[in-house]
Amino acid sequence: MSTSSNQDPRLTQSAASDTSLLAAHEKAAGKQADEKGNYKLLPLALLFGFSGLIFWAGTYLNRFSGQFSGKIFDENSHPSTGAEVVAKIDPIVLGKKQYAAACIACHQADGKGLTGVNPPLAGSEWVNGSEERLVRIVLHGLKGPIKVLGVEYSAAAMPVFGKVAGSGYSWSDEKIAAVLTYVRQEWGNKSGPISTELVTAVRTKEGDRKEWSAEELLKIQ
């Protein structure tokens, strides 16, 4: 076999045939690390090193993964410590969005409804009056005659919006509070906000039930 020194630099010769290369490495791959009880340092050191890397990797991931949450961008945060940043939602923005998604079809963009068919919200004594009644109307819906701003609506049919049985919308309490807060300050209405807690309390108290009638509501203050 020639060494590299006396070779033509324009051509690097092979020092091993392909078949012997394959055969020898096939044998080397199957070699046991501890043949005849002779532990070799290299395989052991490599295995320990690899295990150490895996251990470090697991520890690091556990510490800095933010519980694999898609909302945690700071690797030092833990959801359990409450450091997770949840953006505070403006109820007016959410309420406007909810209104545009559903209510607008009947009550119209100007909140005036359609005279004789859909009652108005703008200036309505129901919207600006008792919070308890208002929450119930949206949570469970309303059926039957109702008088708004002096006009009789004989066949009002407010759908069920709450997270209750038979609801086509199943809006969360937060969304209902938001949409009510929105309509109570829009179109010249000047009433205070409705809290999510109040909606939750009413929903828990009343549970599942059929739509309210105006008479039933008037008994509630």
Next chain:
Amino acid sequence: MSHDTQEVSANDAHARGPLLLLLGSGLVWLVLSGVLALIASVQLHTPTFLASCAWFTYGHMQALQETAFVYGWLANAGLALGLWVLTRLGGEALRAGNWVTVGALFWNLGVTLALVGIVAGDATGHSLLQLPRYVQPLLLIAYGAIAVAGVLAWSGRRNETSYASQWYVFAALFLFPWLFSVAQLTLFVLPMRGVMQAVIAGWFAQGVFTLWLAPLALAAAYYVVPKVTGRVLPAYQFASLAFWVLIVVGAWTGGRHLIGGPVPAWISSLAIVACSLLVFHYLVVWLNLKGALGHGGAVMKFTAFGLLAYVIGGCADAFTSIRSFAVITQFTYFTQAQQQLALYGGVSMLFFGVLYFAVPRLTGKTWASAALIGGHATTAILGVLLLVISLGVAGWTQGQALLKPAVTFPEIAAATRPWLLLATAAYAVLLVGNLMLVVNFLQTLAAKPTVPAAALFQATSDIKETA
């Protein structure tokens, strides 16, 4: 088993046409990308250079040189050398050679169209995936045609045993279409929204290196080192574990490019951890192939340098991905230095090593000029060192300055300018070296064989156990 002592056979002559087509087109792209890289590098410190022509502004040039380098040079050369190693170890003639030829023609047509498209302003804006979306399907199909030969060479191999080089080529052949098609689908056909795009682009860019180009380069190195040194690899029983660590863990390192960016923390953390686990892979590769160092000869010189760059680059990735380092290095020239160390210092240099070994066997001729080989080796090593060091220092300077609110951007630009000038010099040196390679390659092709191919090569002996 009777061991062949003939170094070359009819199999090499059979593979000559398609594989030299791939290698030759790769070399054309290598020189073209060198010119483009030089222009882009000048524009980095002298922004007025070619600035009046919208087609040749920095954004275009950078995308052009990267595309020509990766999809022109590295892809062509990697596929050629990968297929060559597969056929050599398989012991059978290259099958579906016509598919390789047609695939190579269409692949290079696709790369040409891509460059024209980028000049016209159709680059996608994703690093290492700047190819305009309309040429991507063409490239995928052309790739498939070339890769068919690799699959046939593996499934129809004469020798039942398998060797590390074969695992790496085979994996690379299948992993690239996976990366490429998923990236096309989720970035362009049915684009994901928001931060997911950056995550996918990072995954693809890292995958192109870790799961495609690095395996091809490793396959080449795993073949050529025992062939030239004549020794069994010393830590070969760990080669398969190192292979699987690269394939399984490598895919998760993509988030490395997003550390410090607006992504969920776990994506970065997982990438950091994956980079650390890959250290085991680099360690085993080093232990197995370190015989290339100090052996002498052009093939081993390139291979040794490529091996060092690959291993050092991998360990540097692990260190700089750690957040306290990344806060300085991320989004600076330092990441460019890392990319050049990986793609040029690692993959390209390993390719060069095997290329110098393979071409005489494919052509049946010696290289035309020993001086050009030596010149290429010297310029390539000098160029890569200069390039990586200058970009690395520029990046470190830039990164530290960016963290100080009092330092203004013009001050940072002034501080990095000398290093960027040095990087331009490095690109020029690399270009000169690559021109030497191309001249030598063309002269070799044109030369008349003086002796029959079989007489050129000494009879090979059996490989020796390591001491």
